[in-house]
Amino acid sequence: CDAALGTETRGSLMIPGFRNGVYSFKPTRGLVSRTGIIPLSSSFDAPGVLTRNPALLKEVFLSMIGVDPADDQSFELRSKESKPSRKRIILCVNRSLGEMELLQTKLRSFLAQLKLNGFEIIFIDLPEVSFDYKTISSTNIRADITKFLHRYGSDNEPRSFEGLVECYRERPHAHLYGMERLEDALAMPQIEKSELKKLVQENVVKARNLINSILDRYDADFVGFLNFVDWFSIGGGPSSTLPVSFETKPPISIMLGSRVGNDLALLDIVQEFSEVAKAAQHTDN
Template sequence: MGFPRFKLVGLASALLALLPGPLATAQESPETYLARIAAIDDSGPQLDAVIATAPQDAIAAAQRQAGSSAPLAGHVVLIKDNIETRDMPTTAGSLALKDNAAGRDAPLVARLRKAGAIILGKTNLSEWANFRGDHSSSGWSGVGGQTRNPYATDRSPCGSSAGSGAAVAAGLAWAAVGTETDGSITCPASVNGVVGFKPTVGLVSRTHIIPISASQDTAGPMATSVADAALLLNAMAGSDPADTATAEADKHVVDFTRGLVDANLKGVRIGVLRKQAGKLPGVLSLFDRAIADMKRAGAEIVEIDYEPDDAMGRDEYTVLLYEFREGIDAYLAGLPGDPPIRDLAGLIAFDEAHAAEELRWYGQETFKEALEATDAEAYEKARENSRRLAGAEGIDKLMRDHRVDVLIAPTAGPAWPIDLVNGDHFMDVGAGSLAAIAGYPHLSVPMGQVERLPVGLSFMAGQWQDARVLRIGAAYERARSAPLPPPSFRDWHE
């Protein structure tokens, strides 16, 4: 597909011994990361987290600038493959776009390059960001195959930013960029044992990112520490004239790393969403330990009794169907060159014509529903109601009524076995849809492990409170007492 990966041979066994430990933050050379990709992504455990690497001359050119004083000079970053880069195809994991070399950088990628980052390659994802149909397996795409979780290679990496989460956990780059509509950064961060941050919608440009929802889409950083995620966010954030959602971004851009080193929890009021913690004993035990850690560090713990209105999720789906049809038609119609499809109807026809490769494991029922989602009045009502329930009457009201600085819950349950036949097996854990639908910031920080499977802790707050969420998350990161063993790169049962 387009630009091939570098294939380095004979290094697997040696490099497996050189893998970084958990939450390692040291930046390394592109050559080291490429060798590691060859050892454990292309071969060995075959994580299939990286879908393509950049041309050698592009990497070499970026390296020549690595000695500059730019904030990300020499930092190696991977980009989710629904975000355009000028030197690699952008496929969304679909064979319909396998040759989609638009020849342009998304503004967020241009910002990263300007900040000195070396864009090493693209990461695999749940095809079409897991918005195509029923029975999907997170991390599977027609182009990239099935991404595997470094902590248990027979278990799911969650999605849709599966490759970004797995790649960071496996030490295939210093950090990665993911995208989220509802859970697609935070769930992969949680189950892969890394930090993932979904910023306020409108803080980061979405131009030249393959869309799902104009209301909820955003890109965000995935890294091994809150500080690294904040450093990456510094380079990504800012207004973009082509994306009206970012009109106020520059007013809210700060140095997101400021205060993280000294951040503490003294006097911080933590709102605990107990009913969103699920029922799995191991997760509940970790959650209690995290709360005890924060209390010991000086936080005030406030238990909150909250149950979401079912109408919130129902209306969210109406919004996503309508906005996806509009957004994907506009994106495909505006692509340079001569792609084989120009609208959603063409995508559906392409998949049907390539059913053996595209439809064996993953249907396109959602595509077909979106094609019929043309009722503008129903869409407007659903959008207003879902955002009200998640925002004004959700996060905003909970924080105001209980006078808390942040809301917390476990991000997700432990990773489930990969099941291409039946699809994903999500657990009823977490409250991330509140932040996703409202468009508010949501940070997942590793909380510990259940039976060697990572579980994250979510921190959420109101619109544009990104810096606050990052500071509180960093303070928890420092107070955390649970051990974080490194990935095993083996099946869970071994």
């Protein structure tokens, strides 16, 4: 299988991309319908793509888009043509995790090759910012899964969220990831719909303002990271991971993100980065 579909909430596409050294892409929330997917967070869900071939990201994405009247967040992609973008990338570095040292050693050839290909990389310290993701997603998943199970539960499958959690507790081998999220949702006090809606709006605006402020300040279109950040999962903009150094297993990957709606330009940059990474690997060899 060269490509797989998934649902992005808080890193459920980006983190597998990092850990498995493959390409992942989460489109702008609303460009791909959520109808028919198992709901994890109705506030933040966004179907996306995992693939071993970066060219497939755009191909699969364009086959998935379209307005869906059944999805209240759905909207149409304005243009299927990518606009030329500035080749200036803001790379947010977490110094406490040793990311600057990693850039200067294992990613040195890759960065040099980027420069040869006309890219300008600006390094900044990763801003410290927190969101109310756990509160929002815990409320979402409990309500959304409850509704889902009421419809699809059976005599052999749980019909309630509490039943689902208990089922997973009894089969720990079947859920290497995700159990903590279910337990958090079960323990989290539920909040009213009006309060939840307000909290979601505040967090989305906060995330988008953070992203846009960095891009505006440095006159750039893309921002990158060496580890997962939840800015785009919450803000709703497009993000992608791609392997850039193959010295380690899994390969070292970078996460790239952009403004809401700038999906195709981001995918073009991912394609260029992948070609640069291959050239850097060839130079090292």
